[in-house]
Structures are given as C-alpha cells and as structure tokens.
Amino acid sequence: MSLLALENVDFAYRPGQPVLSGVSLSVAPGGHLGIVGESGSGKTTVLRLLLGLAAPQGGRVLSDGRPLDIRSRAALRAHRRLVQPVFQDPYTALDPRMSVRRILTEPLQALSLPGDPAAEVSRVLAAVDLPPDSAGRRPKDFSGGQRQRIAIARALIARPRVLLADEPVSALDLSTRVRIIDLLAGLSRETTLVLVSHDLAVVAALCPHLLVLERGRIVEAGATRQILDAPSHPYTQRLLASLPRLPR
Numbered sequence: 001m002s003l004l005a006l007e008n009v010d011f012a013y014r015p016g017q018p019v020l021s022g023v024s025l026s027v028a029p030g031g032h033l034g035i036v037g038e039s040g041s042g043k044t045t046v047l048r049l050l051l052g053l054a055a056p057q058g059g060r061v062l063s064d065g066r067p068l069d070i071r072s073r074a075a076l077r078a079h080r081r082l083v084q085p086v087f088q089d090p091y092t093a094l095d096p097r098m099s100v101r102r103i104l105t106e107p108l109q110a111l112s113l114p115g116d117p118a119a120e121v122s123r124v125l126a127a128v129d130l131p132p133d134s135a136g137r138r139p140k141d142f143s144g145g146q147r148q149r150i151a152i153a154r155a156l157i158a159r160p161r162v163l164l165a166d167e168p169v170s171a172l173d174l175s176t177r178v179r180i181i182d183l184l185a186g187l188s189r190e191t192t193l194v195l196v197s198h199d200l201a202v203v204a205a206l207c208p209h210l211l212v213l214e215r216g217r218i219v220e221a222g223a224t225r226q227i228l229d230a231p232s233h234p235y236t237q238r239l240l241a242s243l244p245r246l247p248r
C-alpha cells in the first residue's frame, strides 16, 4: 500500500487560475520519488498538498491509505508523524534564537512523541554526522551545510516514513551539496524520500522514480533512468536539454 498519494488532484490558489490539474501520484515504501519541471510548474504546490499545508479543491490526498482531512487536528498530527519536510534554505528554516537542542526537540513535544528527548537528540545528531556537543549551540555557529544537517535531523527526529525535500541542496556550494546528497542517500530504509529539484544529477542520484510536471499536469512518470535516457514527451526532452545533466 502507498504511504502517501494524490488522487486526481486539482488545486488553485485563486479561483479560475488552476495550478494543478488531475495530478495523481503514489509514494510506496522505499520508492524514492523525484519531481522535476520548469519554474512555476507546481512542484512546491505538490509538496504543500502532500504535507497537508493546503487541501485540494478536487480529488484527494491519501495519508497512509486514508483520505487526509486537514481541518482535523488529530488527522494532521498523525500525518505529521508520517511525513516531515526539509526546505531549501537552511538559513531561514532554523530559528536563530533557539539552541539546536530546542530546535530538535520541538517536533517531539508538538507531536507528543514518546522517548527520552536527550537520547533522541543524540540519535539524530549522529545520523546526520554532527558532533554531540552541537546540541548546546545555535544555528549561527554552523555553516550552511551543517545547518541543512540540523534541518534534516529535525525532520528525522519524529521517525517519519516519508521525507519531503524541496530543493534541499540548491542553496549550498558544490562540495557541501555532494555531502548532503550522500547523507540523504544513506537514509534508513524506513524513510522514503520525495524530492523536488532542478538538478537532474541530484534526482538521478537519489530517486529511482521520476515525475515530470508541466504547468500543473504530469506529462511523464516512470523509472528515472528510463526517462533520462529516452524521454518520450517533447516537454521532457526540452527540459532535459535545458537542465544540468548527470555526467556519465
């Protein structure tokens, strides 16, 4: 069964201006999914719906097989335990006034998760390769790549089954990018990644499944390697020609 799905979803921020039309997708355990498309094609909006930050006007979002009603606090809490986000910019994603310990333990409190917070903080800091004494420091004491590690640790502390990542490395320099990609690639089998990225090399490295969005519609979906090798839709062909390619 899928962990997360969109079924025939329509969405508009403003009436009469559709942003997503008839979008269906399904995230199976371990089936890392990459989402690509031109700027404005609706990638971030797909992630917002998957996160439960907005509800579609047509179709439905399935959370662990059940229709998600974001008006229900209980349903949203259950959904947040299933799905956690990582955003693009590690500089704005972390509250500068908080210690790393507080940043990391906040989701535990918000979701009333069991377990010893100190042990959980140690667990996730180790998972993202940060030293244990990071907990007492503040975001300003860390580099961009280290801040993104903190953001990933915050997402992981709730032991989500799906990590939704919106351009998680595009704000980082090249060598840091590679290290964060390695970190995401090494996620435990229990965590499935849904990744939006402009960088096809990043998507190809992390996601065996790919979905191509053009102006709010899916024009191609399937095995990443197959689509990159032989894109069947003209939009995908143009997109591949205009985006950075994976060196082979």
Ligand SMILES: Nc1ncnc2c1ncn2[C@@H]1O[C@H](COP(=O)(O)OP(=O)(O)OP(=O)(O)O)[C@@H](O)[C@H]1O
Binding pocket: 013, 014, 019, 037, 038, 039, 040, 041, 042, 043, 044, 045, 046
């Ligand atoms: N909060 C909003 N209110 C109104 N329109 C919005 C809002 N957010 C996005 N849009 C519009 O919805 C469309 C899709 O935006 P979205 O951010 O999902 O695209 P994207 O593919 O993620 O783009 P990018 O790659 O530039 O981040 C765009 O036309 C955008 O202008």
